[in-house]
Amino acid sequence: MAKQENWIAPSILSADFAQLGKDVKDVIAAGADVVHFDVMDNHYVPNLTIGPLVCESLKKFMDNEGVKAPIDVHLMVKPVDRIIPDFINAGADYVTFHPEASEHIDRSLAMIKDMGAKAGLVFNPHTSLSYLEHVMDKIDMILIMSVNPGFGGQSFIPQALEKLKACRQLIDASGRDIRLEIDGGVKVENIREVAAAGCDTFVSGSGIFGKANAGDANRYDTVIQQMRDEIAKA
Ligand SMILES: O=C(CO)[C@@H](O)[C@H](O)COP(=O)(O)O
Ligand SMILES: [Fe+2]
Numbered sequence: 001m002a003k004q005e006n007w008i009a010p011s012i013l014s015a016d017f018a019q020l021g022k023d024v025k026d027v028i029a030a031g032a033d034v035v036h037f038d039v040m041d042n043h044y045v046p047n048l049t050i051g052p053l054v055c056e057s058l059k060k061f062m063d064n065e066g067v068k069a070p071i072d073v074h075l076m077v078k079p080v081d082r083i084i085p086d087f088i089n090a091g092a093d094y095v096t097f098h099p100e101a102s103e104h105i106d107r108s109l110a111m112i113k114d115m116g117a118k119a120g121l122v123f124n125p126h127t128s129l130s131y132l133e134h135v136m137d138k139i140d141m142i143l144i145m146s147v148n149p150g151f152g153g154q155s156f157i158p159q160a161l162e163k164l165k166a167c168r169q170l171i172d173a174s175g176r177d178i179r180l181e182i183d184g185g186v187k188v189e190n191i192r193e194v195a196a197a198g199c200d201t202f203v204s205g206s207g208i209f210g211k212a213n214a215g216d217a218n219r220y221d222t223v224i225q226q227m228r229d230e231i232a233k234a
Pocket of ligand 2 (some may be wrong): 038183203
């Protein structure tokens with residue numbers, strides 16, 4: 001299966017939560033493709049962020065303002081099953097979770113798919129790709145963490161590149177449309193090598209929101225174009 005269209009996915013963890021709707025509207029208007037929505041529970045990861053109520057509000061705001069972009073919910077939550085339906089009812093288009101956070105991975109994937117959303121697994125730097133072995137036919141996305149989950153603004157862990165290459169091979173061999181996403185420390189400076197390793201969905205929080213002043217849509221425009229130029233060189 002050929003690599004899918006490249007998607008830039010700003011992580012709203014680095015947005016200004018006091019003006020989340022505006023930041024999302026600006027960053028999508030500036031050329032981003034998907035909203036990466038990080039959910040942390042102060043249990044699976046040592047940080048606490050936002051839940052389904054915020055997802056629902058954001059989705060309503062986006063619909064009212066004509067902002068068309070999928071919401072990609074990255075669940076860093078354990079246990080995961082209880083909260084999955086709430087996010088899909090709140091408008092999530094993609095739901096990804098960490099296999100260590102589910103007692104029954106196949107069941108969690110089925111819950112997501114049965115409710116009509118796209119499903120994916122997330123791999124921490126230490127997590128083996130062997131979790132993919134019996135579920136390749138059930139997933140729509142693989143998310144490779146290039147930092148340990150829990151915080152924005154961390155440095156990219158280069159070993160993630162080897163994992164991306166291995167996943168690209170698995171996806172190509174499967175013949176299925178599976179997105180390959182990277183998350184953590186992605187910036188203009190390193191996005192080219194990430195693309196060369198086979199990635200097609202690029203999460204960036206501090207690399208986009210941190211670089212631009214919140215509310216200055218032109219700066220989002222600049223950094224997203226620079227990222228696309230680098231990806232094109234891969
Ligand atoms: O899931 C996470 C962190 O756990 C990410 O989505 C980060 O929010 C990405 O932020 P940057 O590393 O790009 O600043
Ligand atoms: Fe994330």
